[in-house]
Amino acid sequence: MLETVFCRTPALADVTTHYCPGCTHGVIHRLVAEVIDELGLRERTIGIAPVGCSVLAYNYFTTDFQEASHGRAPAVATGIKRARPDLIVFSYQGDGDLASIGMGEIVHCANRGEKITVIFVNNAIYGMTGGQMAPTTMPGQIATTCPLGRDVNLAGYPIRVAELLSTLRTPAFIARASVHTPLYAVNAKEMLRRAFRHQAEGRCFTLVEVLSTCPTNWGLPPAEATQWLEEHMLPYYPLGIFKEPGGEDRAPTPLGENR
Amino acid sequence: MAKKLMKGSEAIGEAAIQAGCKLFFGYPITPQNEIPEYMSHRLPQVGGTFVQAESEVAASNMIYGAAGSGERVFTSSSSPGISLMQEGISYIAGSELPVVLVNIMRAGPGLGGILPSQADYFQATKGGGHGDYRLLVLAPWSVQEAADLIQDAFDLADFYRNPVMVLGDGLIGQMMEPVEFHPGRKPCKELKPKEWAATGCKGDRPTNIINSLFLDPAALEQHNHKLQAKYEAMKRDEIRYAEYGTDEPYDVLIVAYGTVARVCVTALEDLREAGIRAAMVRPVTLFPFPYARVRAAAERAKALLVVELSCGQMVEDVRLAVEGIRPVHFYGRQGGMLVTPEEVVDEARRLLAGPQQEADHA
Numbered sequence: 001m002l003e004t005v006f007c008r009t010p011a012l013a014d015v016t017t018h019y020c021p022g023c024t025h026g027v028i029h030r031l032v033a034e035v036i037d038e039l040g041l042r043e044r045t046i047g048i049a050p051v052g053c054s055v056l057a058y059n060y061f062t063t064d065f066q067e068a069s070h071g072r073a074p075a076v077a078t079g080i081k082r083a084r085p086d087l088i089v090f091s092y093q094g095d096g097d098l099a100s101i102g103m104g105e106i107v108h109c110a111n112r113g114e115k116i117t118v119i120f121v122n123n124a125i126y127g128m129t130g131g132q133m134a135p136t137t138m139p140g141q142i143a144t145t146c147p148l149g150r151d152v153n154l155a156g157y158p159i160r161v162a163e164l165l166s167t168l169r170t171p172a173f174i175a176r177a178s179v180h181t182p183l184y185a186v187n188a189k190e191m192l193r194r195a196f197r198h199q200a201e202g203r204c205f206t207l208v209e210v211l212s213t214c215p216t217n218w219g220l221p222p223a224e225a226t227q228w229l230e231e232h233m234l235p236y237y238p239l240g241i242f243k244e245p246g247g248e249d250r251a252p253t254p255l256g257e258n259r
Numbered sequence: 260m261a262k263k264l265m266k267g268s269e270a271i272g273e274a275a276i277q278a279g280c281k282l283f284f285g286y287p288i289t290p291q292n293e294i295p296e297y298m299s300h301r302l303p304q305v306g307g308t309f310v311q312a313e314s315e316v317a318a319s320n321m322i323y324g325a326a327g328s329g330e331r332v333f334t335s336s337s338s339p340g341i342s343l344m345q346e347g348i349s350y351i352a353g354s355e356l357p358v359v360l361v362n363i364m365r366a367g368p369g370l371g372g373i374l375p376s377q378a379d380y381f382q383a384t385k386g387g388g389h390g391d392y393r394l395l396v397l398a399p400w401s402v403q404e405a406a407d408l409i410q411d412a413f414d415l416a417d418f419y420r421n422p423v424m425v426l427g428d429g430l431i432g433q434m435m436e437p438v439e440f441h442p443g444r445k446p447c448k449e450l451k452p453k454e455w456a457a458t459g460c461k462g463d464r465p466t467n468i469i470n471s472l473f474l475d476p477a478a479l480e481q482h483n484h485k486l487q488a489k490y491e492a493m494k495r496d497e498i499r500y501a502e503y504g505t506d507e508p509y510d511v512l513i514v515a516y517g518t519v520a521r522v523c524v525t526a527l528e529d530l531r532e533a534g535i536r537a538a539m540v541r542p543v544t545l546f547p548f549p550y551a552r553v554r555a556a557a558e559r560a561k562a563l564l565v566v567e568l569s570c571g572q573m574v575e576d577v578r579l580a581v582e583g584i585r586p587v588h589f590y591g592r593q594g595g596m597l598v599t600p601e602e603v604v605d606e607a608r609r610l611l612a613g614p615q616q617e618a619d620h621a
């Protein structure tokens with residue numbers, strides 16, 4: 001008798017995405033969808049799509065969705081969750097959306113302890129608008145609005161969102177993960193699972209920052225983009241759990257130790 | 260229910276609760292702080308939720324989110340805050356969500372002042388944010404009418420799946436008057452279940468997506484046509500106005516809304532005593548504007564006098580209504596200064612005495 005050992009998870013729509021070759025949004029979408037299904041949350045989950053590359057995320061999941069304006073997903077999520085506390089609410093936001101135009105909304109949403117989950121995809125650049133400098137762009141990294149590379153004398157250093165939000169006392173769970181290799185993706189899924197489980201158990205604000213590649217706007221073939229992330233982003237954006245419920249604020253835990 | 264002496268802002272808050280609203284998201288701004296304050300203590304008593312947002316931008320997006328879940332939701336602000344909310348309001352209109360907004364107008368532009376004004380008429384009635392959309396705009400002239408219109412506003416918002424704004428000035432928010440609520444009142448429209456709401460897609464139900472993004476231009480054009488059809492239905496079915504003295508002959512027709520219209524009613528009596536025959540039309544819906552009624556009333560007058568707490572905004576709609584058949588004169592005060600009945604009488608007298616070209620100077 002034949003047994004199905006692998007199939008598309010129901011929360012992920014059976015469609016082709018618009019993401020570029022080598023972009024890791026697709027991997028992150030799948031991990032989120034798998035976690036939603038494994039926790040049995042699909043029928044009471046509302047996703048918030050941002051403005052940015054994942055603006056069409058509502059086409060790729062089979063949960064109800066609401067589109068947010070640029071940066072305001074945490075405010076939209078607040079409205080939904082306060083209106084219907086029985087629902088599971090997640091926002092899926094990029095680095096321009098969350099760390100630039102939406103910095104006010106994410107900080108206050110986290111600090112109010114809204115019972116939502118934020119998936120923060122950090123690829124160090126604006127993707128949808130064509131490769132402009134983001135708050136997370138690496139020093140010296142070339143972008144269309146910093147053609148000579150990010151000058152930290154003019155633009156400052158990249159913002160570390162997970163660390164910044166971890167200074168707040170209220171949030172329940174804040175972690176950073178990456179998906180540039182299967183091993184890292186397995187760890188990322190565990191971080192997402194914990195975040196959604198905390199929300200389902202009624203704990204307050206959870207956020208998983210996920211490092212992601214953008215071969216198109218980095219100007220690199222996909223394999224080299226993966227390497228670039230490992231060499232340039234991982235040292236500056238350490239992976240690990242920054243905040244856990246009830247726990248003391250901790251330094252990041254190395255990847256191998258929290259699996 | 261017996262009449263109760265209430266401040267306008269509190270009556271507005273209580274009316275929202277009587278209408279079944281359980282959610283308020285807002286940010287403090289003078290002169291409407293009594294509304295969020297009232298909601299913050301009343302909503303928990305009825306099992307509702309009050310959230311003080313970090314900004315009006317956030318508040319407008321919170322009401323957008325909450326409305327997407329199908330629950331009744333409400334916010335209030337004053338002019339500079341309403342400007343900040345335009346982002347969310349455009350998304351709410353584009354996504355066809357019902358919300359009720361209150362603007363207790365203060366004088367502008369910029370930070371302006373905190374005293375009463377009607378200078379946000381253009382912003383309220385012509386769209387306000389980006390894109391082709393309209394709010395249904397209701398303008399009360401008393402605390403009782405504010406309470407009544409708030410309750411209707413929730414029904415109208417649900418019926419049209421469109422934001423409805425109650426546009427008051429600082430006087431409406433701050434003055435105290437007797438007000439009576441009618442618990443268990445019937446909705447002013449027949450309302451359907453909100454099957455479009457994003458509440459979790461159970462079983463085989465297709466996903467509900469709250470969205471105003473249409474990358475296909477033909478689809479976006481169709482969406483715009485659908486929105487415009489709603490606004491046409493409002494123009495057909497929702498026009499509200501009141502008239503004063505139009506059952507007798509008159510030479511001057513005053514057009515005014517909100518608290519200014521109350522000053523003008525006093526002026527109507529003074530004008531009669533001074534031997535000047537005058538009447539008034541008071542638009543209650545500013546969008547849709549009662550063009551046909553103003554036009555018909557104008558035909559019986561020698562001239563029109565539009566009175567506003569602005570540099571002349573509604574007067575443009577009056578001129579559109581009148582189409583040049585009668586001179587339209589404007590009198591306004593700005594900056595938080597108020598109109599007195601004496602000023603209205605003087606303007607009407609000057610209007611009848613002077614050459615029509617001069618009367619049309621505004």
